[in-house]
Amino acid sequence: MPEVKEERKEVEVDMKEVKVDLKEVRIDLKAVKVDMKEVEEEVREAVGMVRGRLTSCDWLTEADFPxxxxxxxxxxxxxxxxxxxxxxxxxxxxxxxxxxxxxxxxxxxxxxxxxxxxxxxxxxxxxxxxxxxxxxxxxxxxxxxxxxxxxxxxxxxxxxxxxxxxxxxxxxxxxxxxxxxxxxxxxxxxxxxxxxxxxxxxxxxxxxxxxxxxxxxxxxxxxxxxxxxxxxxxxxxxxxxLFPRRNLPDIHALTRRIASLPDAFPHPAFQKEWNLRLDALLRLPSVESVLRRLCDLGFNFHVLRAFLFLVISNLNASHPYVTEEDVTRAASLFFYNQRASLMQGLSILEISLVIAIKHLCKIYNGRPFNFEMLFHEYEKFALRGSSIHVHDKAVVAKAFENLLTLKLLRRVERGEMGSGSVPKEYRLYEALMSPEEISEHLMNLPSIPTDLQQWLTSQLE
Ligand SMILES: Nc1ncnc2c1ncn2[C@@H]1O[C@H](COP(=O)(O)OP(=O)(O)OP(=O)(O)O)[C@@H](O)[C@H]1O
Ligand SMILES: [Mg+2]
Missing domain, CATH: 3.40.50.300 (P-loop containing nucleotide triphosphate hydrolases)
Known part of the structure; x- marks a missing residue:
């Protein structure tokens, strides 16, 4: 029994120590407030500098031009x-x-x-x-x-x-x-x-x-x-x-040149940290793929500038350095595709036709196709024992017309293919989206049935 009493005493002493610790934390908080002001100033100057480079060309040197x-x-x-x-x-x-x-x-x-x-x-x-x-x-x-x-x-x-x-x-x-x-x-x-x-x-x-x-x-x-x-x-x-053809390493170097802070930046510690983080960020595969996408769009200084504006738009004292999330958020805003939102309103039959279009594009290497070919592709899938209802040709034709109205595909003009007046079902059309784009948009649809999902991702037979 006496042993137990001794243990309680020890606990009391510990509690007192904790109280002393709390006081110390209060003092730390004050110090943090001062730091926040400093960080605010540092971020303001850093963002101002990058923005300045994005809005003016006065910082460019002779070496930057062809x-x-x-x-x-x-x-x-x-x-x-x-x-x-x-x-x-x-x-x-x-x-x-x-x-x-x-x-x-x-x-x-x-x-x-x-x-x-x-x-x-x-x-x-x-x-x-x-x-x-x-x-x-x-x-x-x-x-x-x-x-x-x-x-x-x-x-x-x-x-x-x-x-x-x-x-x-x-x-x-x-x-x-x-x-x-x-x-x-x-x-x-x-x-x-x-x-x-x-x-x-x-x-x-x-x-x-x-x-x-x-x-x-x-x-x-x-x-x-x-x-x-x-x-x-x-x-x-x-x-x-002037036809700037820039490849990925060029865009990489240009982004670094625009976004890095110079040695003369008034806050050396912040400058060092910013540049280190920027280098690490530019090495990430996700960031590289975004830059590659910008490059694939056909290089244009206006495009790169608009994108980098979005990337730095969220920086503040509590979020002082650019992160991977900033880049991916900017990319999702930047590459926002109206077609992606159009897809959300499609019926199951229309989605089936879009998937059939994707497969036709793959089979024929992006060459034009007609309604008969599309219907055949759809029928092949629907009759394969899937849970999808097989619609009549007339109903499918109506859904096909809807896709045309939504400008997900376009008719190849007569002059372009040299054909004369052709019956409706044999007129040639081409998709206005690449197979990859179709997959990307449809995969993100929450309500797509499993059968269609499997058909979408299936490889060609
Ligand atoms: N060699 C370069 N290196 C880095 N940035 C550049 C370079 N050339 C131009 N820029 C930047 O790209 C942006 C667009 O350039 P600029 O306004 O000269 O294009 P432009 O061909 O005149 O376009 P527009 O036809 O729309 O007038 C500017 O903000 C500029 O600072
Ligand atoms: Mg100009």
Missing amino acids: QDDFQHLYCLIRNMVERKESNSLLIIGPPGSGKTALWKGAWRILMENMPKLIKSCTLVELNGLIHVDDRLAILEITRRLRLEDVAAAETFSSHAENLRYLLSRLKDDDQKRGMVIVLEEFQLFSSHRNQTLLYNLFDVAQSSQTPMCVIGVSSRLDVLEGLEKRVKSRFSHRHVY
């Missing part, structure tokens, strides 16, 4: 500034191929390399969507050349005269000022009346009266077709074509 194209443009502007040589050039590439970034980069780097010389040169940026006629374009040129007062004192009988006057002022200037004029959405300028602006700009650039560099920027390959003969003949026919 070298030949960069040099072409850089030398053209440099020759105009240094030797007063006039010229014209077109930058052509699909949206998001880096056209604007290229000329802005060439201009900015030249400004850094030759600050004194470039002061005698004016950059005028026009956009076909904003400067929709010659009057607006000339007003902008006047404003950029700071000749508003001089121009207001004169009267002009035409826009051409007005423009010639402005350009002659450049020529007469003591310093012989030069001008780089960039025409974004170049194809829209060809719809201006008589193409006066283009004619005069190219004419001046060709005749070297005034040092001037005319840079047209467009996404249209056939942009020259819209030019009048007299305008076309005055263009230098220099082109820069």
Whole structure:
């Protein structure tokens, strides 16, 4: 009995110690509050830095651009500034191929390399969507050349005269000022009346009266077709074509370049941790497969930018580093497919037909098929003793029409296959989804019967 009493005493002593521990925890909590503020600041700066890179191209260096194209443009502007040589050039590439970034980069780097010389040169940026006629374009040129007062004192009988006057002022200037004029959405300028602006700009650039560099920027390959003969003949026919073909390692490197924090980041410990975690993240197979999917979409800077915006959108003090979940969440939002939601409303018969389409695509390597072939595939499965009800051909035809209306498949036009007028059931159709897409969307349906699920995943016989 006395032994038991002694044990109780020991327990009491332990409880006191626990109380002391709790006090210590309170002190720790205060410290944590201070840390949270710091982390908040660190995350804010890190996200701000990545966002800055996603929204502007000022951080890009010469090495980030395709070298030949960069040099072409850089030398053209440099020759105009240094030797007063006039010229014209077109930058052509699909949206998001880096056209604007290229000329802005060439201009900015030249400004850094030759600050004194470039002061005698004016950059005028026009956009076909904003400067929709010659009057607006000339007003902008006047404003950029700071000749508003001089121009207001004169009267002009035409826009051409007005423009010639402005350009002659450049020529007469003591310093012989030069001008780089960039025409974004170049194809829209060809719809201006008589193409006066283009004619005069190219004419001046060709005749070297005034040092001037005319840079047209467009996404249209056939942009020259819209030019009048007299305008076309005055263009230098220099082109820069931008078709960024990037493979997975390139996208990997670019993502790292955009998302990593520089050594000069004001919080070194956070910077180190952020970069270590980023490297580990980029090595994960799930992240790699998302990047591969972006690559398969056809590389485009706009697409990568929009995706990375989504990835960093959830960061805050309590979630300071990008995780695998952030990437997969962004991917599910980004690759959200309207067809996937359409699938949720399909009847069992329609789902059966979609599965039959998937098998036909596999059997015939994506070549077009007709309703008879589809019905045969469906019937083969339904008669194989599955629990699925075998519908009449007319009912199946109606379900097939529904799939057409939902744009899950499309008719191959007569011209494309060279067939004349064909009976309805032999008309050719092709699926607007790949077999993999069909599998992916249908597998996610909660209510799909087991028979259909097995048919969906079954390999071809
Ligand atoms: N070489 C590059 N490396 C990294 N980022 C780039 C590069 N070139 C462009 N970007 C980024 O990609 C985005 C889109 O580029 P840009 O605006 O130049 O494309 P664009 O071809 O002019 O597109 P649009 O036809 O829509 O005007 C920009 O945010 C830019 O900062
Ligand atoms: Mg652009």
